[in-house]
Amino acid sequence: MSDNPIPKIVISRLPVYLRALSRMVSKGQLVTSSHELGKALGISSAQIRKDLSHFGEFGKQGTGYQVEFLISQLSQILNLDREWEVAVIGSGDIGHAIARYQGFSDRGFRVSVIFDSDPHKVGSFINGLEVLPSDKIIEVLTQRNIQIAMLAIPAEYAQKVTDTVVEAGVRAILSYAPISLNVPDHVRVSYIDPVTHLQSMTYYLSTEADLMSQPL
Amino acid sequence: MSDNPIPKIVISRLPVYLRALSRMVSKGQLVTSSHELGKALGISSAQIRKDLSHFGEFGKQGTGYQVEFLISQLSQILNLDREWEVAVIGSGDIGHAIARYQGFSDRGFRVSVIFDSDPHKVGSFINGLEVLPSDKIIEVLTQRNIQIAMLAIPAEYAQKVTDTVVEAGVRAILSYAPISLNVPDHVRVSYIDPVTHLQSMTYYLSTEADLMSQPL
Numbered sequence: 001m002s003d004n005p006i007p008k009i010v011i012s013r014l015p016v017y018l019r020a021l022s023r024m025v026s027k028g029q030l031v032t033s034s035h036e037l038g039k040a041l042g043i044s045s046a047q048i049r050k051d052l053s054h055f056g057e058f059g060k061q062g063t064g065y066q067v068e069f070l071i072s073q074l075s076q077i078l079n080l081d082r083e084w085e086v087a088v089i090g091s092g093d094i095g096h097a098i099a100r101y102q103g104f105s106d107r108g109f110r111v112s113v114i115f116d117s118d119p120h121k122v123g124s125f126i127n128g129l130e131v132l133p134s135d136k137i138i139e140v141l142t143q144r145n146i147q148i149a150m151l152a153i154p155a156e157y158a159q160k161v162t163d164t165v166v167e168a169g170v171r172a173i174l175s176y177a178p179i180s181l182n183v184p185d186h187v188r189v190s191y192i193d194p195v196t197h198l199q200s201m202t203y204y205l206s207t208e209a210d211l212m213s214q215p216l
Numbered sequence: 217m218s219d220n221p222i223p224k225i226v227i228s229r230l231p232v233y234l235r236a237l238s239r240m241v242s243k244g245q246l247v248t249s250s251h252e253l254g255k256a257l258g259i260s261s262a263q264i265r266k267d268l269s270h271f272g273e274f275g276k277q278g279t280g281y282q283v284e285f286l287i288s289q290l291s292q293i294l295n296l297d298r299e300w301e302v303a304v305i306g307s308g309d310i311g312h313a314i315a316r317y318q319g320f321s322d323r324g325f326r327v328s329v330i331f332d333s334d335p336h337k338v339g340s341f342i343n344g345l346e347v348l349p350s351d352k353i354i355e356v357l358t359q360r361n362i363q364i365a366m367l368a369i370p371a372e373y374a375q376k377v378t379d380t381v382v383e384a385g386v387r388a389i390l391s392y393a394p395i396s397l398n399v400p401d402h403v404r405v406s407y408i409d410p411v412t413h414l415q416s417m418t419y420y421l422s423t424e425a426d427l428m429s430q431p432l
Contacts, residue, residue, distance in 0.1 A: 008416075015415035019394055023371070041396045078415050079422035086414070093313035098410070100309050103394055107411045108418065147421060148414065155239075172417035174410060178235055178319055180257045188420055190413040194314070194390060195323045197406040198302070198364065199231035199294045200224075201388035202324065204404055205363060206295035 010051045016041060017048065018074045022107075025067050033064040080108035087141055087170070089161050090152035091116040091124070091131045094176050098150055099126040109148070113140055117157075134161075141168035148172045155179040162189075226267045227294075232257060233264065234290045238323075240283050249280040296324035303357055303365045303386070305377050307332040307340070307347045310392050311368035315342040325364070329356055333373075350377075357384035364388045371395040378405075 020040050024032055034045035034052075041048075052058050052070075055077055059065035075081050086109050088095050099111050116122055117134040124131050132140060141149070149165040151158055151173060158177035165173065172188045175181060178196075181189050236256050240248055250261035250268075257264075268274050271293055275281035291297050302325050304311050315327050332338055333350040340347050348356060357365070365381040367374055367389060374393035381389065388404045391397060394412075397405050 011419050012412070012416045014419070015409075015412035016396070018415070019409070019412065020396060023395065040398075042398075077419065079418045080415060084414070084418060084421075093316050097309035097313045101410075103411060107415070109411065109414055148417070150410070172414070172421055174413050174417070179239065180232070180236060182256075182258075188417045190417060192408055192410060192413065193231075193235070194317075194366070194408060195319060195325065196228070196231035196235065197390050197408065198300070198325055198388070199234070199296060199323070200228045201364070201390070201404045201406060202295045202300060203227050203230070203293065205300075205388055 006054045010054060013043070013047075013051055014074055014078055017051075018071060018078070018080075019107075021067050021071045021074070025071060030067055031064050032067055032070075034059075037065075075108075078108075082108075084109050084148055085112040085144065085146045086110065087112070087137075087146045087149045087165070088114040088152060089116075089134070089137065089149060089165065090176075091118075091121050091126060092152060095150075095152035096126055098152055099129060111150075113144070113146065115140075134164075137161075137164050138168040141165065141170060146170065148174070151175040151177055153177055222270050226270060229259070229263075229267055230290055230294055233267075234287060234294070234296075235323075237283050237287045237290070241287060246283055247280050248283050248286075250275075253281075291324075294324075298324075300325050300364055301328040301360065301362045302326065303328070303353075303362045303381070304330040304368060305332075305350070305353070305365055305381065306368035307334075307337050307342060308368060311366075312342055314366055314368055315345060327366075329360070329362065331356075350380075353377075353380050354384040357381065357386060362386065364390070367391040367393055369393055 034048040038045040122133045149170045178193045250264040254261040338349045365386045378397045394409045
């Protein structure tokens with residue numbers, strides 16, 4: 001591995017490659033190519049080869065990639081050869097859906113604790129996990145050395161809760177709150193906001209509709 | 217506006233600017249600057265000015281941007297000066313959370329119909345919306361001219377449902393299923409997969425932990 005930092009956009013594509021490869025292996029496929037992978041993902045095969053070349057040689061010209069080998073290599077690169085505990089903050093609809101989501105465990109993550117500030121929700125159980133009171137965040141996360149938090153709370157509380165989980169030692173935050181968060185340099189933040197996705201697509205929607213309605 | 221297509225990455229940042237500006241206006245702020253906006257978003261002010269310059273002149277050197285004016289311009293650019301109806305496919309935990317989410321309506325979208333293939337769920341109500349049977353997707357979407365669908369279904373059904381909504385005239389799909397979808401060129405797809413976000417962050421987590429544990 002070189003000393004140059006790998007571009008963030010490259011890192012963000014590796015999980016997508018990993019996901020596609022895992023689907024292949026679940027269907028019993030043993031070998032693939034950058035061409036096939038690119039076609040499945042809508043990414044050029046040259047891009048895939050270039051992305052992977054940052055990390056070494058994973059296939060041979062003409063024979064393609066061994067799917068299971070590439071999976072294990074990508075998993076190592078992404079530090080998924082261990083299980084990461086995740087804290088969920090907020091037990092409303094989204095927190096609920098996250099805590100019950102079956103898609104984490106075979107991809108490296110386990111929701112191991114969930115918090116809410118609402119006394120009516122504290123003490124209830126979601127998917128076998130007891131909802132803990134928010135004022136225990138620092139104590140529990142520090143004790144269990146949990147480094148990843150998912151925020152499923154309204155925008156108005158998001159910065160305050162962010163400060164709290166950062167104080168508790170969290171170094172990666174995935175936030176569903178529709179607001180940009182301020183964090184120290186050593187903390188990563190990623191956002192899930194369905195509306196920004198939708199709004200990026202409506203830009204194209206009407207443009208195309210306008211074009212279609214223009215007289216030829 | 218120039219005839220050159222605007223880079224996709226620029227378009228994807230506009231909703232984030234819009235979101236930050238809307239927060240400012242909700243707090244009564246009338247004027248901002250690319251510097252202030254950049255600081256709130258962790259984006260350089262030069263990047264913001266460059267992104268906006270694709271679409272015209274929105275502020276004056278030294279006096280900054282009128283927040284409400286910039287909001288109305290960005291809304292027009294993103295075609296949000298109308299309300300878009302959205303169909304949700306799948307009424308499990310995620311579909312449920314989407315259908316009940318309060319954050320769509322003031323940002324240009326309305327979930328107006330929800331489908332499920334499970335006869336036990338069909339006929340139930342979520343947030344006042346009746347869950348309709350999946351075999352009505354083409355009929356209902358065509359009739360109501362719905363062009364946006366959100367998929368909240370397991371990966372194994374996602375491609376089949378995608379083909380169905382595309383047949384029904386949908387031109388923008390936001391999918392929560394952890395699989396890459398194949399669509400015709402005139403259809404946009406965007407994905408929400410929390411695990412890919414988490415995996416992009418764990419790449420950095422252990423790297424940093426390793427660095428910290430190295431003897432100095």
